[in-house]
Amino acid sequence: xxxxxQNPRHLVRRRGQEARLRCSPMxxxxxxxxxxxxxxxxxxxxxxxxxxxxxxxxxxxxxxxSAEFPKEGPSILRIQQVVRGDSxxxxxxxxxxxxxxxxxxxFGEGSRLTVL
Amino acid sequence: xKEVEQDPGPLSVPEGAIVSLNCTYSNSAFQYFMWYRQYSxxxxxxxxxxxxxxxxxxxxxxxxxxxxxxxxxxxxxxxQPSDSATYLCATYNxxxxxxxGGGTRLMVKP
Numbered sequence: 001x002x003x004x005x006q007n008p009r010h011l012v013r014r015r016g017q018e019a020r021l022r023c024s025p026m027x028x029x030x031x032x033x034x035x036x037x038x039x040x041x042x043x044x045x046x047x048x049x050x051x052x053x054x055x056x057x058x059x060x061x062x063x064x065x066s067a068e069f070p071k072e073g074p075s076i077l078r079i080q081q082v083v084r085g086d087s088x089x090x091x092x093x094x095x096x097x098x099x100x101x102x103x104x105x106x107f108g109e110g111s112r113l114t115v116l
Numbered sequence: 117x118k119e120v121e122q123d124p125g126p127l128s129v130p131e132g133a134i135v136s137l138n139c140t141y142s143n144s145a146f147q148y149f150m151w152y153r154q155y156s157x158x159x160x161x162x163x164x165x166x167x168x169x170x171x172x173x174x175x176x177x178x179x180x181x182x183x184x185x186x187x188x189x190x191x192x193x194x195x196q197p198s199d200s201a202t203y204l205c206a207t208y209n210x211x212x213x214x215x216x217g218g219g220t221r222l223m224v225k226p
Contacts, residue, residue, distance in 0.1 A: 004159070033213070040124065042204055042218035043160065056213060091159055104150075105214060107159030 002027065004108035005074075006092050012114045019079040019086070021111045025094030031055075032075040033093040033105060034067060043091060049075060082115045089113075119143055120207055122217035131226050135192040139205035139217045142186065146207035149181050151190045154202045154219065163203070164190070195224045 005024040013019050025032050031050055035043040045059040049069035060067065064082075069075040079086055089112045093105035120141045129135055137151075148167055152160035164179045166172045172179045180189040188205050202219040 035216075040218075042120075042122075042216040045213045045215065048213060059213070093159075104162045104165070107161065109157075109159045 004029075004092055004094050004106050006090075006108035006111050008111060009109065010112050010114070012116060013082050014116050015083055016081050019082050019113055021077040021079075021090050021092075021113070022074040023077070023092030023094075023108060024074040025092075026096075026106050028096055029094035029106070030097045031095045032069050033095075034075075034077050035091045035093065037089045037091060037110070039088075046077070079113070082113070084115045087113055087115045118217075119215045120205060120217040122205060122220050124218055124220060126221040126223055128223045128225060129195055131195060131197060131224055133195050133224070135190075135195050135199070135222060135224075137190040137192075137203050137205075137220050137222070139188040140186055141188065141207050143207070144183070144186065148208040149179070149188050150206040150208060150214070151177075151179055151188075152204040152206060152216070154204060156201075160204055165208075195222075197224050197226050200224050 004026055007022050033048050034046040037043050047060050047067045048056040052071050064080045066078045089110040091107050091110045093107045095105055122139045150165040151163040153163045154160040166179050166181050169181050169183045176193045178191040200223050202221045204219045205217045206214050208214045
């Protein structure tokens with residue numbers, strides 16, 4: 001059973017470009033979470049999605065960032081007009097349906113964004 | 117004030133030592149407490165979780181929660197070089213999202 005798959009693992013963008021990060025949850029999981037980890041810092045919650053719905057986006061910056069989890073295909077975290085401060089590791093996690101808000105999150109290996 | 121705080125370390129110990137990792141949290145409503153382990157350049161993986169106060173043991177690892185002082189601890193007995201990683205504590209209240217501490221980097225030297 002494949003784990004949470006994230007791609008690309010590494011992404012380099014110049015300031016002002018767009019970054020798209022993809023996440024395929026574990027098989028059977030319908031809840032997806034995105035976290036950001038800055039160097040030497042912990043994981044910061046960004047957004048929680050279920051299929052076709054954003055459940056909680058309280059951790060998302062108000063501008064330039066968006067996320068989706070379509071009925072078919074992976075979840076996408078999109079960052080428009082990237083700035084150097086967006087350089088970080090972005091982790092996706094998933095959990096199975098019925099677990100509710102409590103339980104184990106299964107993390108992918110992260111996508112590392114570098115903005116030049 | 118951060119919701120969950122950890123000393124970032126690094127904490128360096130010799131192989132075989134007992135390791136104590138600690139966190140404090142601010143929200144007394146938190147009920148679930150977790151420890152995740154993160155190896156370098158990898159995603160976090162759940163190590164242990166506890167509900168409310170008390171101890172929980174799993175092999176060489178013991179998680180301890182003291183809700184009266186809002187203090188979470190992870191003890192590792194007979195530490196091994198393979199335990200070298202960053203340890204993240206997290207709290208999880210129903211209806212809230214998982215909130216992580218900044219992580220403590222542990223190095224176990226052979």
